[in-house]
Amino acid sequence: MKKRYRGYSSRKQNNDPNSVRAKKHLGQHFLTDENIAAKIADTLSYEGYSKTLEIGPGMGVLTKYLLKKDTEVHVIEIDTESVAYLGENYPDLEGAIHEQDFLKYDLSKIFGEAPFAVIGNFPYNISTQIVFKVLAQRDRIPEFSGMFQKEVAQRICENKGSKAYGILSVLTKAFYETEYLFTVPPSVFNPPPKVDSGVLRLKRKENYSLPCDEALFFRIVKMAFQQRRKTLRNSLKSMNLPDNLREDAIFGQRPEQLSTDEFIELTLKIQPYAISDQQ
Template identity: 80%
Template sequence: MGKYKKKGKTPQAQDGDVRAKKHLGQHFLTDESVAQDIAETLSYKGYNKVLEIGPGMGVLTKYLLKQDAEVHVIEIDTESVTYLQEHYPQLEDRIHQYDFLKYDLGTVFRDEAFAVIGNFPYNISTQIVFKVLELKHQIPEFSGMFQKEVAKRICEKEGNKTYGILSVLVQAFYEAEYLFTVPPSVFNPPPKVDSGVLRLTRKEDFSLPCDEKLFFRVVKTAFQQRRKTLRNSLKSFDLPDNLREDIIFGKRPEQLGFREFIDLTLKIQPYAISNQQ
């Protein structure tokens, strides 16, 4: 995918706009056409509720509200919350002033399905993905804007240097698509790097045939020493020598796709369970 081509003029900041706060990692999207295209990345299939993270001044929110869905927003910035209450009264009681990473979303959605979307702050974007993985049973679709490098990494396939923990864990449960690149000029203030928009669509069968917690542990441990073979990087599992002679242990983590990591976890699982007893 190439650079995003602007379709219209970028609005200038006006009096009464929310001031971007560096400590919150805020870079407000100002290009209407980009916002509209991000809103249209969701399919709205199998759910009718959407949660936008960090709406700021609502440039993306306005296009979400045009869809046939119940839109909720979660925003930690008091100034942004006040702005949203004044300019988007149709949100009513669906503006949640909380930290997404710490908030129990069960109080809002209970066991209902909902999509997650947003122009995510770079400084917490990977943590947002990890929380989405925790809530995957409720989140069939996830899309939004990341630092380009992070978005590419999430969607990367095995055999590449940027392939890593996030790539494996996300792709085990979701189909990941890198959609388009967005330049710094469409933000206020402009970031120093390009951004990338991606979409994650949960697989029809997203259950693993192995222990999920062990799968996460195996993947994370393997990539902590990514230049070493799995025979060396997984020493902390205290596996028997005959298992460690399996051909898969002679590979490096970036050579394994998520299916091979599942196979690896299945090989380790009997020994990991016995060691816990």
């Protein structure tokens, strides 16, 4: 028996593009350009896994193209009205619509331990948090792609030496190959955002485990960029490292001058002292 979804009135069952009202507090901007939706669906390889999770599908403009791919599609959506719309208009999603908060939900309840890709037109207000959750679940997420605010997408894919290079850049590149794909103008959304959007793709590295203490690596990167204008010698001062270590040339650099590999090297230098300090 087909599941009936509450919150969806009969007057909205005609695929009217205005059927679901965009909600500002959820950061909703519904993509209306079919060509761009198809391009985003094409950003995943669909290789090495058989399941895909779309975050925030809204009215399913991207979903319809994902359903054409050789993958088992699930969607996770917090907006009750969108969930109802999807349930009535996308029968192929029966049993695969999860009315949950992606940031708080245990994804093993959807996929068990199976690997899966993540894709979506991500709400700007939680996009950074989405990336951090993907990083935490990287052992199960070999591919990730989707649309962000352009500046955020560029920051994730940025290389050292740039003002945009920061915490997200370093941490993401530790585990994934990053690629900025294309820019999307505000005019293809309803309602249009005030800024451009950018689509990126992350492909997990073959070796995505760190040769250093992961928690310490995250701590060092965050501490360094919290005072990005200072040299590492000063921004990491609260770690109480010995003077002979702090004389190392790497401590004379600023965080944006270090690549991800160099931050790993820095962590390995600090690690013996940090572990000793915690005992």
